[in-house]
Amino acid sequence: MSAEMAIAVAILLPALGALLVALLGQSPNLRDGAMLLVATATFIVVCSLYPEVASGGRPTLHLLEVLPGLNLAFQIEPLGMLFSLVASGLWILTSLYAIGYMRGHHEENQTRFFAFFAVAISAALAAAFSGNMLTLFFSYEVLTLSTYPLVTHHRTPEALRAGRIYMGILLSTSIGLLLFGVLLTYHVAGTLSFIQGGILAGHATPLMTGILLFLYAYGTGKAALMPIHRWLPNAMVAPTPVSALLHAVAVVKTGVFTIVKVVVYIFGIDHLSSTGFHIYLAYIAGGTIVLSSLVAMQQDNLKARLAYSTISQLSYIVLGAALANAHGILGAGLHIAMHAFGKITLFFCAGAIMVALHKTEISDMRGIGRQMPFTMAAFIIGSLSIIGVPPLGGSWSKWYLALGAADTSHLLLVGVLMLSSLLNIAYLLPIPARAFFSKATGDDGHHGEGLHEAPLFCLIPLCLTALGCVLLFFFTDPIYQLLAPIVQP
Amino acid sequence: MSSHLPIVPIVLPMIAAPLCSLLRRPALIWPLATGVGWLVFAACAALLMQVVESGPIVYTMANWDAPIGIEYRIDLLNAYILVLVSGIAAVVLLYAPQSAASELPQDRHHLFCAAFLLCLTGLLGITITGDAFNVYVFLEISSLASYALISVSRDPRALKAAYKYLIMGTIGATFILIAVGLMYMMTGTLNMADLAQRVKMVEDTRTILMAFAFLSIGIMLKIALFPMHAWLPNAYSYAPSLVTAFIAATSTKVSLYVFLRFVFTIFGAEYAFNTLRFNDVLLPLALLGIVVASAVAIYQTDLKRLLAYSSVAQIGYIVLGISMGTVTGLTAGLAHMFNHALMKGALFLAVGCIVLRLHSSRLEDMAGLGKRMPITSFAFVLGGLGLIGVPLTAGFISKWYLLLGTLELGWWPVTVLLLISSLLAVAYVWRFVEVAYFQPPPAEASSNEAPLSMQIPLWMLLATTLYFGLQTDVTTGLAQRAALWLLGGGQ
Numbered sequence: 001m002s003a004e005m006a007i008a009v010a011i012l013l014p015a016l017g018a019l020l021v022a023l024l025g026q027s028p029n030l031r032d033g034a035m036l037l038v039a040t041a042t043f044i045v046v047c048s049l050y051p052e053v054a055s056g057g058r059p060t061l062h063l064l065e066v067l068p069g070l071n072l073a074f075q076i077e078p079l080g081m082l083f084s085l086v087a088s089g090l091w092i093l094t095s096l097y098a099i100g101y102m103r104g105h106h107e108e109n110q111t112r113f114f115a116f117f118a119v120a121i122s123a124a125l126a127a128a129f130s131g132n133m134l135t136l137f138f139s140y141e142v143l144t145l146s147t148y149p150l151v152t153h154h155r156t157p158e159a160l161r162a163g164r165i166y167m168g169i170l171l172s173t174s175i176g177l178l179l180f181g182v183l184l185t186y187h188v189a190g191t192l193s194f195i196q197g198g199i200l201a202g203h204a205t206p207l208m209t210g211i212l213l214f215l216y217a218y219g220t221g222k223a224a225l226m227p228i229h230r231w232l233p234n235a236m237v238a239p240t241p242v243s244a245l246l247h248a249v250a251v252v253k254t255g256v257f258t259i260v261k262v263v264v265y266i267f268g269i270d271h272l273s274s275t276g277f278h279i280y281l282a283y284i285a286g287g288t289i290v291l292s293s294l295v296a297m298q299q300d301n302l303k304a305r306l307a308y309s310t311i312s313q314l315s316y317i318v319l320g321a322a323l324a325n326a327h328g329i330l331g332a333g334l335h336i337a338m339h340a341f342g343k344i345t346l347f348f349c350a351g352a353i354m355v356a357l358h359k360t361e362i363s364d365m366r367g368i369g370r371q372m373p374f375t376m377a378a379f380i381i382g383s384l385s386i387i388g389v390p391p392l393g394g395s396w397s398k399w400y401l402a403l404g405a406a407d408t409s410h411l412l413l414v415g416v417l418m419l420s421s422l423l424n425i426a427y428l429l430p431i432p433a434r435a436f437f438s439k440a441t442g443d444d445g446h447h448g449e450g451l452h453e454a455p456l457f458c459l460i461p462l463c464l465t466a467l468g469c470v471l472l473f474f475f476t477d478p479i480y481q482l483l484a485p486i487v488q489p
Numbered sequence: 490m491s492s493h494l495p496i497v498p499i500v501l502p503m504i505a506a507p508l509c510s511l512l513r514r515p516a517l518i519w520p521l522a523t524g525v526g527w528l529v530f531a532a533c534a535a536l537l538m539q540v541v542e543s544g545p546i547v548y549t550m551a552n553w554d555a556p557i558g559i560e561y562r563i564d565l566l567n568a569y570i571l572v573l574v575s576g577i578a579a580v581v582l583l584y585a586p587q588s589a590a591s592e593l594p595q596d597r598h599h600l601f602c603a604a605f606l607l608c609l610t611g612l613l614g615i616t617i618t619g620d621a622f623n624v625y626v627f628l629e630i631s632s633l634a635s636y637a638l639i640s641v642s643r644d645p646r647a648l649k650a651a652y653k654y655l656i657m658g659t660i661g662a663t664f665i666l667i668a669v670g671l672m673y674m675m676t677g678t679l680n681m682a683d684l685a686q687r688v689k690m691v692e693d694t695r696t697i698l699m700a701f702a703f704l705s706i707g708i709m710l711k712i713a714l715f716p717m718h719a720w721l722p723n724a725y726s727y728a729p730s731l732v733t734a735f736i737a738a739t740s741t742k743v744s745l746y747v748f749l750r751f752v753f754t755i756f757g758a759e760y761a762f763n764t765l766r767f768n769d770v771l772l773p774l775a776l777l778g779i780v781v782a783s784a785v786a787i788y789q790t791d792l793k794r795l796l797a798y799s800s801v802a803q804i805g806y807i808v809l810g811i812s813m814g815t816v817t818g819l820t821a822g823l824a825h826m827f828n829h830a831l832m833k834g835a836l837f838l839a840v841g842c843i844v845l846r847l848h849s850s851r852l853e854d855m856a857g858l859g860k861r862m863p864i865t866s867f868a869f870v871l872g873g874l875g876l877i878g879v880p881l882t883a884g885f886i887s888k889w890y891l892l893l894g895t896l897e898l899g900w901w902p903v904t905v906l907l908l909i910s911s912l913l914a915v916a917y918v919w920r921f922v923e924v925a926y927f928q929p930p931p932a933e934a935s936s937n938e939a940p941l942s943m944q945i946p947l948w949m950l951l952a953t954t955l956y957f958g959l960q961t962d963v964t965t966g967l968a969q970r971a972a973l974w975l976l977g978g979g980q
Contacts, residue, residue, distance in 0.1 A: 064959055067889060138880040145879070160927045171915055176908045187896045
């Protein structure tokens with residue numbers, strides 16, 4: 001299979017999978033089997049692209065010319081490669097998990113759920129592979145629209161309200177600011193292609209660059225910078241697999257991925273850092289990191305706490321991009337992968353607790369470590385990775401982010417990162433501590449000392465992602481080598 | 490045969506109309522009308538291809554040469570509109586029999602069909618002719634036919650709506666007639682090509698100024714530019730669904746064409762935009778229309794009415810593009826004429842499917858429609874996304890050009906306003922989504938999709954809007970050529 005074919009197949013496979021799922025809706029076993037098959041095949045196709053990208057190739061696929069001089073085009077560069085590997089790889093695990101969760105939790109309309117889920121993955125891969133800003137914008141919007149039915153899956157008034165906020169914030173920022181930014185870029189630079197070193201240098205004045213930076217940063221609502229973060233906690237009304245893959249990985253990572261990509265390939269690191277505006281964005285990201293960590297501490301609902309933690313972690317990546325130096329960008333890229341594994345583990349655990357014990361509030365989770373030891377062990381590993389403790393993957397990305405912050409000689413930003421790690425400990429570790437060291441108090445029919453884990457379909461994926469967090473610590477080098485070319489002058 | 494091709498789009502429906510009223514049997518007339526519709530579409534498509542290949546076509550009626558006889562003159566601009574109008578008519582006629590059977594009195598089908606074909610004749614005639622007075626004649630034919638089409642609905646309020654439209658439409662048409670008369674007085678010709686040359690010589694006179702004023706106000710009434718849109722919401726809401734689909738997609742677009750034809754090729758962009766600063770009038774009206782009508786659309790309780798207000802707003806987009814007076818702006822306006830016609834046509838056809846099953850177009854009756862009519866609901870949502878201007882739909886393309894046009898001119902506030910209005914569009918489209926997908930269907934409701942004969946035309950139009958969202962050579966490519974040609978004074 002040629003690389004061009006592989007790109008097309010990788011994007012189309014999930015979309016076809018959605019169709020297959022819809023057609024096989026009558027027999028759930030066949031449907032879920034088909035989905036696993038499609039997910040695995042997609043991952044294999046994405047993997048097949050890796051060798052070429054790792055050796056410096058840039059596989060390209062030009063489709064049609066939508067507007068004069070503006071193609072629907074795909075080009076795989078290291079960042080997109082990394083993101084697509086993470087998204088498609090975790091999709092397999094999430095599919096496994098979703099089968100256990102949706103059945104264990106007796107969710108309705110599973111066919112619709114799986115179909116839109118697959119469309120969302122297709123859109124995320126298209127975003128990862130996009131070769132210019134127009135294609136990225138298209139994929140970004142398709143992703144918003146295809147996840148709306150997932151967020152509002154339960155069709156309750158609460159889901160409707162959450163759906164309004166979800167669509168309201170994501171569409172109004174993307175149409176009002178992002179599209180504006182894209183148009184302005186095209187108007188100023190005459191192109192929207194992603195080019196190493198950026199396309200704005202020599203075309204945009206420093207002020208214009210600053211305006212564009214904020215149009216992109218706030219236009220990308222999916223990156224959840226404060227104060228446009230509210231959609232993310234609201235999106236938690238969705239079934240947990242959605243929160244796990246989409247609202248910890250695919251959707252939100254598309255947001256931060258867009259920002260990193262724009263900084264590297266539209267602004268150009270050197271051009272951006274010469275304007276001085278990047279540091280304001282860095283401080284906004286820093287503020288979001290600290291504030292949302294503080295908010296997370298006050299959440300009793302586990303998924304809500306994780307959502308605020310995600311907001312904070314996303315801003316790590318924005319911060320890395322906004323530092324506009326080599327270490328910052330590398331840290332941001334690494335953190336896309338590291339946080340994905342850590343946070344998906346935590347969400348899987350939250351869902352497993354919900355399926356097995358029907359508990360959603362942290363205060364009810366005393367003593368559950370004795371009933372669900374594997375789940376809670378995985379939770380500890382995931383938490384430690386988020387906090388950034390060796391030997392877990394998250395420590396590397398924090399290391400590079402801190403280096404990047406130090407390079408800018410804004411030591412306050414280094415302080416923010418350190419403070420945030422402390423806050424992470426404060427809001428994540430009490431949960432397993434309570435689970436293992438407190439006595440169960442509730443009297444809700446599930447108490448007792450016996451083992452009461454979630455179905456294997458749920459348990460296995462979450463153990464695997466926890467394992468992934470450990471492995472990523474030891475095998476960071478390939479990722480580093482993959483990303484290194486993007487920051488070379 | 491091919492030398493007489495330009496007359497085909499006029500003569501065919503004009504002959505078929507009385508035939509329909511004589512044949513009377515619905516089983517005969519609908520196939521006849523549909524056949525005529527598709528033949529006309531084929532003829533118009535052939536004309537467009539001929540114009541693209543070998544330049545404008547001139548056809549003299551009965552071999553009477555120009556200043557005395559009437560000539561048909563087909564260039565890029567009107568060939569483009571001809572294809573649009575005839576294409577929509579062909580699709581709507583496919584859709585018509587089922588929809589008419591449920592919404593019209595049984596004994597009126599033949600008259601309805603005749604009126605429909607006459608309306609089509611009129612619209613095509615306005616577009617194809619090269620004679621200013623002839624424009625007025627065809628305008629009256631199409632207008633009178635459309636008053637009849639609207640009033641035939643079973644809803645008694647349709648009568649009042651048609652009457653209101655009649656009054657406003659007649660004022661508009663009369664103003665246009667006065668303008669044509671004034672121009673004839675000053676130049677002694679009715680042929681557009683001649684007019685274009687001679688008006689320039691007398692353009693400083695007050696008479697020509699008056700002609701321009703009468704003409705522009707008359708046409709603004711016909712295109713329902715805010716605040717002269719008062720006839721439109723009622724007419725669209727109470728007319729039978731297929732009439733709404735047809736008129737919404739074609740009638741205002743043809744009037745816009747007349748506007749372009751007179752302003753750009755007869756008076757000239759120089760006179761209208763530099764001497765008279767006419768864009769200073771158009772721009773605020775267009776912007777007001779976009780914002781106010783979009784906002785009003787959000788609060789409608791009837792789906793047809795909601796779409797009608799959205800039409801007023803979308804006409805604002807087109808006029809905004811025209812008022813920029815630049816190639817990009819005019820391209821955007823022309824492309825949006827085309828794209829909006831397709832999108833609104835598809836949306837009203839979807840509403841027709843809903844009305845067929847629910848016998849109502851009120852939003853409150855559409856609870857749970859996503860379950861009861863999944864395919865039609867999905868079609869409506871897709872069309873709605875086009876109105877918002879979501880990427881991958883035709884609506885995005887025209888909006889892109891429109892926004893680019895404002896940036897080129899440095900009209901920042903307008904850019905912002907356009908983006909805000911897209912968000913208003915999200916709000917009104919989401920009204921339907923929330924009712925159809927989030928409210929439980931009433932207990933007695935069963936799932937009941939519209940018949941295939943209505944689904945197919947609906948999806949044909951919808952597919953074209955998606956196609957033109959990706960493949961823009963035809964729409965914007967031609968629009969850009971036409972725009973360049975118009976700004977060059979149509980020479």
